[in-house]
Amino acid sequence: MxxxxxxxxxxxxxxxxxxxxxxxxxxxxxxxxxHHDKHYAGYVAKLAELTEGTRYxxxxxxxxxxxxxxxxxxxxxxxxxxxxxxxxxxPKAKHHPSGRLLRAIxxxxxxxxxxxxxMTNMATTLFGxxxxxxxxxxxxxxxxxxxxxxxxxxxxxxIPLLCLDVWEHAYYIDYRNIRxxxxxxxxxxxxxxxxxxxxxxxx
Numbered sequence: 001m002x003x004x005x006x007x008x009x010x011x012x013x014x015x016x017x018x019x020x021x022x023x024x025x026x027x028x029x030x031x032x033x034x035h036h037d038k039h040y041a042g043y044v045a046k047l048a049e050l051t052e053g054t055r056y057x058x059x060x061x062x063x064x065x066x067x068x069x070x071x072x073x074x075x076x077x078x079x080x081x082x083x084x085x086x087x088x089x090x091p092k093a094k095h096h097p098s099g100r101l102l103r104a105i106x107x108x109x110x111x112x113x114x115x116x117x118x119m120t121n122m123a124t125t126l127f128g129x130x131x132x133x134x135x136x137x138x139x140x141x142x143x144x145x146x147x148x149x150x151x152x153x154x155x156x157x158x159i160p161l162l163c164l165d166v167w168e169h170a171y172y173i174d175y176r177n178i179r180x181x182x183x184x185x186x187x188x189x190x191x192x193x194x195x196x197x198x199x200x201x202x203x
Contacts, residue, residue: 026185040079040083065152090194098196118144134162135160138202142161170182
């Protein structure tokens with residue numbers, strides 16, 4: 001996710017940066033069609049409807065998330081969360097962070113494997129729907145956050161780096177109720193070069 005995308009117009013649907021079948025067998029084309037074209041696109045459409053003629057109409061998604069509540073917040077946050085989610089995935093993903101981010105992960109969590117273990121456990125045990133985030137403050141300190149519903153680190157003043165979507169529509173077609181398998185396989189297509197780029201915003 002680039003800063004341009006983060007500030008993208010709320011009425012614009014951000015297209016997938018890969019083909020629908022590019023993440024198979026870990027995420028199926030059918031899942032991506034429903035996840036992107038139905039759920040994510042639905043949030044964007046509803047947000048446009050809710051904000052038409054209001055002070056939010058000319059704001060970026062990030063600005064709306066930071067300044068709204070209720071239905072407008074829920075749809076704006078879900079739209080933005082999905083952009084962050086889809087853009088961190090890649091068919092030829094870089095499987096390890098590097099440089100400053102890798103050092104920060106080692107210092108904070110001990111290892112990349114330990115970070116994955118903690119996030120996977122949070123995602124597996126989160127009751128109901130929501131998101132698990134790796135986020136950073138503006139000094140580069142890392143945090144793992146479990147957020148219900150449309151929750152986002154932006155409301156905590158943090159920079160979102162990586163997210164695990166644990167709404168059922170993100171995995172149920174492929175994995176049914178075995179959420180842990182869905183999360184463990186998602187790590188195979190998370191592109192750490194994208195996460196590295198997001199972390200550079202803290203420099």
